[in-house]
Amino acid sequence: MYSENDMQKHLYVIVDFLKYLNNKTDKFILKGGTALLLCYNLNRFSEDIDLDSSNMNIFKYIDEFCNIKNFTYRKAKDTKTVQRAFIDYGESNKLKIEVSHRNSNISKDLLVNVNGILTYNINELTNLKALAYSGRDKVRDLYDITFIINNYYEKLNEQTKMNLETILSYKGIEQY
Incomplete structure (x- = not known):
């Protein structure tokens, strides 16, 4: 469970990572509740990052981000279809990042950039x-x-x- 303060910290790390990722590459597309929250003003908390991509290098970007921020992370899954990691940013809650590689042929017509974040x-x-x-x-x-x-x-x-x-x-x- 998240306190109000925990939610603010968690959301800050989510936004910080997404801004970092989107400044480095345009190959990861935010989806799900976090996309609705950050890009379309959903009024509920969303605690993880779900991305679509054909790019298999998410761990490279997570590693770079964590090194800059002095965070740690662990790989939880690394298959051809899904990659998952958890970032430990020093609080009790960890940030889950999951990338699906199931849909590798995504039309640019379906994408928009909202507040510096690539989403559907x-x-x-x-x-x-x-x-x-x-x-x-x-x-x-x-x-x-x-x-x-x-x-x-x-x-x-x-x-x-x-x-x-x-x-x-x-x-x-x-x-x-």
Whole structure:
């Protein structure tokens, strides 16, 4: 559990790492709740960094960042499809960074740079969030979809709106 002070420190490290990464390369795309929080003003805390990339060098950037900041990290997973690390920045909570290499052919048309952070446009983030919601029972996914509908519905294309309608009608809120 995070105190308010812990959340502020954790969020600072998240933003600091993403700014560092985006100043070094444009090969990592932020997605998920943290993308919604930092780039689209989601009003809930998100504690990890989820990225898409075909670049297999995330540990190089984590290592450089940690050396500059006097942090440590550990590799938790290193496969062809997923790389995961945890940064220890001196607090009880660690920052999880996970890179998926499953989608290596990402169209530049789906990407935007918001506040110096490369992420997906709101339409594509919605599609990714809807896919996550359909495959797991996490209240945060429903919360995020509700946030998108309430704040960005008019920016979604018709196919995405239909996908949301289908997913929400197929998988209601009964399991919560």
